[in-house]
Amino acid sequence: MRSLRTVVLSVFAAAAVAACGGASFPGTSQPTADPLAGLYIVNGGGGALDNVKALTDAFGKLHPTITWQGLADVGSDAGVNLVVSGETDLGYISRELKDAEKTKVEALPIGASGTAVAVAASNPVKSLSDWKDVGGTPGKIRILIREQGASTRSAFEAYFFDGKKPTYATNAVEVTNIDETVKAINSFKESIGMVTMNASTFSNATIAFATIDGIAASRDNLNSGKYQVRRPLYLVYNSDAVKVKPTIRAFIDFAKGPEGQKILAGL
Numbered sequence: 202m203r204s205l206r207t208v209v210l211s212v213f214a215a216a217a218v219a220a221c222g223g224a225s226f227p228g229t230s231q232p233t234a235d236p237l238a239g240l241y242i243v244n245g246g247g248g249a250l251d252n253v254k255a256l257t258d259a260f261g262k263l264h265p266t267i268t269w270q271g272l273a274d275v276g277s278d279a280g281v282n283l284v285v286s287g288e289t290d291l292g293y294i295s296r297e298l299k300d301a302e303k304t305k306v307e308a309l310p311i312g313a314s315g316t317a318v319a320v321a322a323s324n325p326v327k328s329l330s331d332w333k334d335v336g337g338t339p340g341k342i343r344i345l346i347r348e349q350g351a352s353t354r355s356a357f358e359a360y361f362f363d364g365k366k367p368t369y370a371t372n373a374v375e376v377t378n379i380d381e382t383v384k385a386i387n388s389f390k391e392s393i394g395m396v397t398m399n400a401s402t403f404s405n406a407t408i409a410f411a412t413i414d415g416i417a418a419s420r421d422n423l424n425s426g427k428y429q430v431r432r433p434l435y436l437v438y439n440s441d442a443v444k445v446k447p448t449i450r451a452f453i454d455f456a457k458g459p460e461g462q463k464i465l466a467g468l
Contacts, residue, residue: 237448238266241290244273245280246352247379248295248314248397249434255464256311260455267448274378277352281306284437291449292437295397296352308435309453312465315398315431316356317410317418319382321390324409344373345385345394351377356432357395360413383408398423424468 243253250272257269271289280292285305295314298306346369347354358367376382379401382394387407396402398410403420410418413430422428436456438445445453455461 235264235266237264237451239448240268240270241446241448242271242288243269243291243293244271244275244283244289245293245437246277246295247274248277248352248399248432249293249311249436250274251400252311252434252465252468253293253436255468256452256456256461259460259464260452263455264448276350278350281437284439287439287444290438290446291452294352294435294437295432296355297433298435298437305440306437307440308437309456310433311436311456312434312468313423313426313431314352314434315418315423315428316353316360316395317398317402317430318357318393318413319386319396319402319408319410320393321386322407322409324390324393342370342372343385343389343392344370345376345382345392346373347382347395348375348377352432353379353395353397356430360430 243257245253254272257272261267261269275283277294277296280289280294281298281302283289284292292306293311294308298308347357362368374385376385376394379397379399382396383402383405386392386394386396393411396408398418398420402408402410412418413428416422416428418428418430423431436453438449438453456465
């Protein structure tokens with residue numbers, strides 16, 4: 202039988218633990234909060250969206266307390282302007298920086314995107330080297346073009362017009378994003394339009410990409426540079442280092458590093 206002294210000590214020990222509510226004592230380790238935690242806004246041109254999502258997803262697994270907001274196609278121009286104004290923490294573009302932008306933002310290469318000439322999958326016109334090759338009279342073909350300044354359109358014009366002033370048929374219709382273009386192509390089977398080559402359009406069975414100068418508009422040909430209607434992709438961030446948040450700086454370092462580069466190489 203235990204002594205009264207032993208029983209009393211046992212009771213007091215149990216009471217002390219209950220009073221502390223399981224609290225830690227000095228020297229007990231506690232989980233450390235991730236200093237990168239928080240909500241961050243990321244926006245830019247749709248051509249770079251696949252690459253950016255792949256990077257943010259991977260970085261998010263390393264830092265699950267980070268929330269990425271945005272990740273939308275607002276256009277490359279807006280992507281730069283929103284970074285400069287501070288409304289977006291990180292931007293992405295699918296074109297080269299303009300001279301006026303080079304003093305305002307820094308750019309990190311994250312791959313390449315392309316512009317495809319797309320038709321409805323049921324349309325027999327699948328091979329095209331020049332507009333005349335489409336055949337028919339201009340009035341019978343509905344031409345869909347992206348808005349002025351869109352990177353998708355700029356890459357198209359650089360290749361097809363070769364530095365000359367772009368001219369389009371009078372019945373050409375301007376559209377402002379990828380989804381709108383695809384919808385219009387399927388609504389008007391006689392239409393032909395310029396679209397960004399990304400995961401969404403590559404996997405869309407309702408449209409088909411025309412072969413340009415004998416080169417298929419495939420992901421492999423795009424990544425290798427064989428398909429030449431292409432443009433570079435960049436992350437953009439404020440050139441003033443003070444205005445770049447620590448989490449964004451860490452993400453940029455991740456994208457530059459071996460893990461980030463391996464992800465980009467696999468796209």
